[in-house]
Amino acid sequence: MTPQGAGWLPGGFRMGSHSHPGGQLVYAASGVFATTTEFGTWVAPADRVTWTPPGFEHSHRFYGRTDTRILAVPFEECGALARQPCVFAVSPLSRAGILALTGEKERSAEAARRVRAVVLDELREVPGEPLHLPEPRDDRLRAVTELLHEDPGREETLAGLGRAAGASERTLSRLFHADLGMSFQRWRTVLRIHHALFRLAEGESVTDTAIACGWSNPSAFIGAFTAVVGQTPGRYQAGLRGRGE
Known part of the structure; x- marks a missing residue:
C-alpha cells in the first residue's frame, strides 16, 4: 500500500529507494525536498508537489525543516497524471485538497x-515545473556530471571538463542534447538552482549561496533563480521563514 500522511521532517532526513503499487504525490508545505529516480532528480521547493507514478523506484531527501504531506493515489486513478515523475506548482485549490486529505479529519x-x-484535475491543468535534473547513461557524460555534482560552483568550460573526463567538447555537447535533452549550460544552471534551493532552505544567505553555487555576483544569481523558480531567492527564503522555517 502507498503510504499517506503528514509530518515535519528534519533537514538531512532521507527515505531510501522504494516503490509503490499506486501513485504518490509529495507536497512541501514549507521547506525543500528532492525526489530521485533512475531518470534524474526532481526538486520541490515550498508550494510544489512531486508526482511519482506506480512502480517507479525512487528516494527522497529533505533540506531544512520540511512540512511534508504525502498523498497516495490509487492505481486506477493514476491515468489522470503523467507517466513519468514530475513537479507541479500547487494552486490554492489543489493545496487545500492535499492539506484536507492528509490532515487529521477522517x-x-x-x-x-x-x-x-x-x-x-487541478494538477492535470498545469504544466510541469522546470526543476528536473536528468542524469546521463553515457559513461563519458557521467564523468563530467559527477565532477559538477561534487562542486556545482566549478567555473570550467565544457572543454576543460572534457579534458578531465577524457572526451572532446564537441562529443560532450552532442551527448548533452542526445542523452539529457538540454544543453550543457542549461543542465549546469538547473544543477546550481537545485543546490541553491537546498542552501537557502538551510538558512544560508543569498550572497553566500550565489558564490558557492558558481555565480559571479548576486545579481546574476537572482536573475537565474527567478527565471526557474518564479520568485527571487530573498522572497523565497522569507517565505520559508514565514511558514515556520
Whole structure:
C-alpha cells in the first residue's frame, strides 16, 4: 500500500529507494525536498508537489525543516497524471485538497475520492515545473556530471571538463542534447538552482549561496533563480521563514 500522511521532517532526513503499487504525490508545505529516480532528480521547493507514478523506484531527501504531506493515489486513478515523475506548482485549490486529505479529519472512502479527483484535475491543468535534473547513461557524460555534482560552483568550460573526463567538447555537447535533452549550460544552471534551493532552505544567505553555487555576483544569481523558480531567492527564503522555517 502507498503510504499517506503528514509530518515535519528534519533537514538531512532521507527515505531510501522504494516503490509503490499506486501513485504518490509529495507536497512541501514549507521547506525543500528532492525526489530521485533512475531518470534524474526532481526538486520541490515550498508550494510544489512531486508526482511519482506506480512502480517507479525512487528516494527522497529533505533540506531544512520540511512540512511534508504525502498523498497516495490509487492505481486506477493514476491515468489522470503523467507517466513519468514530475513537479507541479500547487494552486490554492489543489493545496487545500492535499492539506484536507492528509490532515487529521477522517473521511469516508467516497468523500476522499471526490477531493482527490479535484486535486488530480487541478494538477492535470498545469504544466510541469522546470526543476528536473536528468542524469546521463553515457559513461563519458557521467564523468563530467559527477565532477559538477561534487562542486556545482566549478567555473570550467565544457572543454576543460572534457579534458578531465577524457572526451572532446564537441562529443560532450552532442551527448548533452542526445542523452539529457538540454544543453550543457542549461543542465549546469538547473544543477546550481537545485543546490541553491537546498542552501537557502538551510538558512544560508543569498550572497553566500550565489558564490558557492558558481555565480559571479548576486545579481546574476537572482536573475537565474527567478527565471526557474518564479520568485527571487530573498522572497523565497522569507517565505520559508514565514511558514515556520
